[in-house]
Amino acid sequence: MAVEPPALQVLRWDEPPDGPVLVLLDQTRLPAAETELVCTDVPALVRAIQTLAVRGAPLLGIAGAYGVALAAARGYDVDEAAELLEGARPTAVNLGYGVRLAAEAYRTAVEKGGTEGEAAAAALAAARELHRTDAAGSARMARLGLGLLDELLPGGSLRILTHCNTGALVSGGAGTAFAVALAAHRAGRLRQLWVDETRPLLQGSRLTAYEAARNGMPYSLLADNAAGSLFAAGEVDAVLIGADRIAADGSVANKVGSYPLAVLAKYHHVPFVVVAPGTTVDLGSPDGASIEVEQRPGREVTEVTAPPLPGAAAAARMSVAPPGTRAYNPAFDVTPPELVTAIVTEEGVLSPVTGDGLVELCARSRQVTIS
Known part of the structure; x- marks a missing residue:
């Protein structure tokens, strides 16, 4: 019986000592090399989306959600980050969906009196849930x-x-x-x-x-x-x-x-x-x-x-x-x-x-x- 290869690590959230990051498998370098691209802020993620380092409709939705979570966790303006991300590629509708999903989770937490940390955690939870449901789907x-x-x-x-x-x-x-x-x-x-x-x-x-x-x-x-x-x-x-x-x-x-x-x-x-x-x-x-x-x-x-x-x-x-x-x-x-x-x-x-x-x-x- 054939042995299935290990799952590809295409996108993951990481929390090194200097702050959370979004880590992507850089698809522009495949198949020559499996190289990771580390995004510390939303502009870096937008560049990764536009250069097709990360691509594909479902994954763009996931990346967009994590991008909002990244902005929130690092204290950036979430509305501005959401706008930048949603406009990164106009045809793939999933990108906007993921962005709005995480941004709404963030805003809801704020409206309920949550701290910035709690609101950022809500955005991250929404991104992780989208990631999970996409895999199940x-x-x-x-x-x-x-x-x-x-x-x-x-x-x-x-x-x-x-x-x-x-x-x-x-x-x-x-x-x-x-x-x-x-x-x-x-x-x-x-x-x-x-x-x-x-x-x-x-x-x-x-x-x-x-x-x-x-x-x-x-x-x-x-x-x-x-x-x-x-x-x-x-x-x-x-x-x-x-x-x-x-x-x-x-x-x-x-x-x-x-x-x-x-x-x-x-x-x-x-x-x-x-x-x-x-x-x-x-x-x-x-x-x-x-x-x-x-x-x-x-x-x-x-x-x-x-x-x-x-x-x-x-x-x-x-x-x-x-x-x-x-x-x-x-x-x-x-x-x-x-x-x-x-x-x-x-x-x-x-x-x-x-x-x-x-x-x-x-x-x-x-x-x-x-x-």
Whole structure:
């Protein structure tokens, strides 16, 4: 029987003698080195979020909550810290949810006459509870997602295509879409995990391949534009992706490149499944057009950046376009609900994907984001 690897320490709260800190696994340095990044204040955490040292919708919510707790514990202005954190990345709705959750816990404690220390402790308790519930939700999503695949594709082994990174690196637990693939692997049902490289920042090749190798999963890496040939050859049984925001009509914002996969999956009659926690649902965004899509710096497209080698102070960059080239670099794209076979959350599976069904699914959750 295969031995499971130790859990990844992606994010942790620490209290050294000189004051509390938030310690992150620096994902910009993976897979070359497992290096920790120590945040002593909110501006440092905001930089870590914006440079993608910490990333992924569920984990951003957790990081945002801990960021508020960090500000409170170190005596900084909590409202100012919350505003900075919530604006760090506009598309991932979980970030704002986590920030508001911890900030509300802090304010409630203050309103009840608590000391600054007690209010800071309340914010930290809220962050820790969100961390715990996200891990539990990840386990439920893995179970429900594998059950859905058993219904859609009964018997035999599975060839799953995934995009970006949706594993333990984005979650308090095993992840979202990757957690389903991992559950299939542990059940002996995963024949092949197809990993999109996920240009331009290569979250697939750097991070998903890292997690797949770490867990002993059968996987192969492919250039994003090779996915069509896989579908045409009949080599994909299902597509599993995560989400950074799900609008009220079921439109799904996820890492750019997800929408083309949905179109390919629809044409080739392959299930396209979104796996995300209930906190990713934003009933305040009526449809896909209302979702703000983050625009990233053009240099991410015009340059290739290699993760820093152990001991190196900075990443190596190489230009792959003429000087002065302009680039279009949205971080996300939006997939309409009619292309989504099912949405899997910790509260259940929604299929077909409709606005009414999403509202009903959210009503069963204690953690619904309404902007």
